[in-house]
Amino acid sequence: MADENKPVLINLLATARYDQAPDYPIQFMTRGNLSMLPNGEAVIRYTESLHDEESGETMTALVSLEMGKSRVTMTRHGDVTNTMVFVPQQRYEGVYQTPYGEMNMGVFARDVSCMIGPDKGSVHLKYQLDFQGAYASTNELHLEYTAERKGKAQ
Numbered sequence: 001m002a003d004e005n006k007p008v009l010i011n012l013l014a015t016a017r018y019d020q021a022p023d024y025p026i027q028f029m030t031r032g033n034l035s036m037l038p039n040g041e042a043v044i045r046y047t048e049s050l051h052d053e054e055s056g057e058t059m060t061a062l063v064s065l066e067m068g069k070s071r072v073t074m075t076r077h078g079d080v081t082n083t084m085v086f087v088p089q090q091r092y093e094g095v096y097q098t099p100y101g102e103m104n105m106g107v108f109a110r111d112v113s114c115m116i117g118p119d120k121g122s123v124h125l126k127y128q129l130d131f132q133g134a135y136a137s138t139n140e141l142h143l144e145y146t147a148e149r150k151g152k153a154q
Contacts, residue, residue, distance in 0.1 A: 005033040007148040010046055016137040041068045042116045067114045067123055086112045086125050106130040119147040
């Protein structure tokens with residue numbers, strides 16, 4: 001039986017590295033929900049809000065992160081909608097939908113590692129991203145989650 005919707009604290013650090021521009025790091029902490037699946041896999045859901053410095057707009061998306069032993073699927077629904085599948089040394093192609101239109105997107109996962117537990121865990125991804133067939137960036141994402149404790153700490 002799945003352990004549904006356990007509240008978790010999430011700490012995420014993501015960095016995009018570009019050839020001709022400075023690294024672009026994103027770090028935030030948020031709350032989300034963890035569901036442990038009977039097969040030992042897990043799903044984390046949280047809301048992501050990112051402020052665009054150029055436009056001044058804040059874009060939000062509901063993120064679902066499905067974590068398995070050798071596969072991670074990240075789905076975003078909101079101002080930006082996309083699905084990325086991370087399997088080591090494999091390429092995934094999809095569509096990146098924004099308020100400004102759609103673009104073809106490719107993801108090549110170099111490294112995928114997960115430590116999945118009912119009270120804490122982590123995901124680490126290294127991947128290359130391209131849009132419309134042209135290299136965009138090399139990215140790293142590290143997410144850690146910890147179950148929220150009810151009442152006083154013991």
